[in-house]
Amino acid sequence: MLREIRIRELGVIDDAVLELSDGLNVVTGETGAGKTMVVSGLGLLLGERADAGRVRAGADQALVEGVIEVTADHPAAIRAAEAGADVTDGLIMARSVSATGRSRAYIGGRSAPVGLLSEIGQDLVAVHGQADQWRLQRPEQHRLVLDGYAGEPVAVAVKEYAELYDALQSARAELDSLTVAHRERVQRLDSLTVALEEIERVDPQPGEESALATEAERLSHADSLRAGAQDAQVALMGNEDQVDDAASTVVDLVSHARAALASLTEHDPAVAALDGRLRELAVLTADLGGDLASYIADVDVEPGRLDEVNARRAAVTTLMRKYGDSVDEVLAWGQSAAAEAADLAGTDDRIEALQAQVGDLEPRLAASAHTLSQARQEAATTLGERVSDELTHLAMGSAHVEVVVRQHEAEDGLRLPDGRTVRLAGHGVDEVEILLAANKGATPRTVAKAASGGELSRVMLALEVVTASGDLPTFVFDEVDAGVGGAAALDVGARLKALSEHAQVIVVTHLAQVAAYADRHLVVHKEDDGQITSSGVTAVKGAAREAELARMLGGVSDSKAALRHARELLKSTGS
Structure with missing residues (x-):
């Protein structure tokens, strides 16, 4: 809770420190002393829009600092720590506004975005001024007020509904996506099927394009290759038709060389080594001659083989032109396409499964929405009665509060068990509105429009007293007692005191009947030196x-x- 607020150079306040206590803190002072600057300063501390006009005349900047006692596991402390703030000894927040309108924010000794002040402040303080009744002016907040009051029965129903709602929305989104893209899927599947059939028909083998190119090149020059090989073989081995006795082949020449060395090998090891090499050359020549003979036999072309190879090359090239730069890439594309085709082929099964899932979830969600609506309606009845009763103690005895839970019909909505088709959202199918009839016989209207500023503050006070759960540690009320006096003012004070049993309450008031209930009484006083008027704050007792x-x-x-x-x-x- 707030332990201390320091305000400098804001409005008529020169330098004031408000030391706050648990329970009910009241702020009083003469008209024009600057009581509302306390609330304005707190608003700045909680991220309210900066206004250079609030800076005290002649000052360079206004500064507001707040010391907040908060446990380390409180959401505000956790969020501040995430932003790099030091929360070891609580939370220190500050806001400065220069005379030129520039604003700076600080949390836990660190500079921070102004928006972070607002974000953290929502977990710490609820400010209720005549022009700032945000919980009643925002329609969605009416539902949150009711749900907070209803407690566990609605919380459990909301949780069950939200889980079913998320599941249904997810299933519907996927089903819509698959259904809308049905034609594109069919076209894609047909295209993939044709491609896969073409690849299967050709049945290319890894690396086949290189082997085919080599064979085509060989077949195209078969005659030249055969003639060359035959000439080489004759040069090495001779042929059967040769009758010349002269050594004219490589085999003959090697044999002649060996014969020349045969009688000399035993006289010199070097000659013996040379003879050994000639012997190896003779063997190599014989092997080479045999290989040439085999090549000549193999190079014979089967009739039509070249046409077959060229046709095969054309088929493989066509695949490579469509599906990859090599046969390996074509095969990889085929594997990927087969997997995609299998997935597309199974889409119809998925659509059927999703349709069944949606058909199962819709009645379950409808039943859950009906249960939630009933729980809200029961809570709404008692909340309206209790708030109306509170208002009788807040000088609004003729006022009546009604909390309405309604649904809006929509053709594309959710069909409820009673046959109606209504609009649905993540929080349910209900729209909640707090209505106020300020006087007997008046038509109830939404509270933000039916109540004046002072009445709105008192309705908010009645709601806070009735729904007080300790979720927020501090409540601030500005002029909640406007238009109230006498015994009714005592009732307002008593209600504020009742709220302070659950939370820290800070009230700016002009009524002694309200101030008399204070646990801590702070007085804003002004001083005038003849030229400048300034204000300070003093705690009074006795x-x-x-x-x-x-x-x-x-x-x-x-x-x-x-x-x-x-x-x-x-x-x-x-x-």
Whole structure:
């Protein structure tokens, strides 16, 4: 909760420190002393839009600092820590506004975006001023107020509904996507099927394009290759028709060379080595001659073989032109295409499964929505009655609050068990609206339009008292007692005191009957040196507090009658 607020150079406030306590804190002071600057300063601290006009005349900037006592596991502390703030000893927030309108924010000693102040502030403080009743002015907040009041029955129903809603939305989205793309899927599947059949018909083998190119080249020059090989073989081995006795072949020449060395090998090892090499050459020549003979036999072309190879090359090239730069890439594309085709072929099964899933989820969601609506309706009845009862104690005895839970029919919505088809959302099918009839016989209207500023504050106070759950540690009310006096003002004070049993409450008030309930009474006082008027804040107790209450009651602080009335007032409130 807020422990301290320091305000410097804001409006008429020169330098003021508000030390706050648990329970009910009231802020009072003469008209024009700057009471509303306390709420304005707190608004700046919570991320409200900066206004250079709020900077005190003659000052360079206004500064507001707040010391907030918060546990390390509180959502506000966790969010601040995520932003790099030091929350070891609580949370320190600050906001400065220059005279030129420039604004800066600080959290836990670190510079931060102003939006982060607002984000963190929503978990710490609810400010209710006559012009800032955000929870009642925003329609979606009416539902949140009701759900918060309803507690576990609605929370459980909301959770069940949300899970079914998410599942249904997911199934519908996938089904719509698959259905809309049905024609494209069919066309794609047909295209893939034709391509896969073409690849299967050709049945290319890895690396086949290189082997075919080599064979085509060989077949195209078969005659030249055969003639060349035959000439080479004759040169090595001779032929059967040769009758010349002269050594004219390589075999003959090698044999002649060996014969020349045969009688000399035993006289010199070097000659023996040379003879060995000639012997190897003779063997190599014989092997080479045999290989040439085999090649000549193999190079014979089967009739039509070249045409077959060229046709095969054309078929493989066609595949490569369509599906890849090589046979390996064509085969890889074929594997991918087969997997995609299998997936597309199974889409119809998926559509049927999704249709069945949607058909199962819709009635379950409808039943869940009906259960949630009933739980909300039951809570709405009691909430309206209790808030109306509270208003009788807040000088609005003729007012009546009604919490309406309704649904809007929509052709493409959710069919409920009662046969209606209604609009649905993630939070249910209900629209919740808090209506107010400020006077007997008046037609209930949405509370944000039916109530004046002061009435709106009191409706908000009644709601906070009825729904108080401790979710927010601090509530701030500005002029919640506008238009109230006498015994009704005591009731307003008592209700604020009741709310302070669950949370810290800060109230700016001009009524002594409200101030008398305070656990801590802060007075904004102004000083005038003849040229400049400034304000400060002082905590009062004892005689000083009696004097302030007397001033509020009678206009002067030293009236004996007013002082006596002040003491009686304090006694009646138990302060």
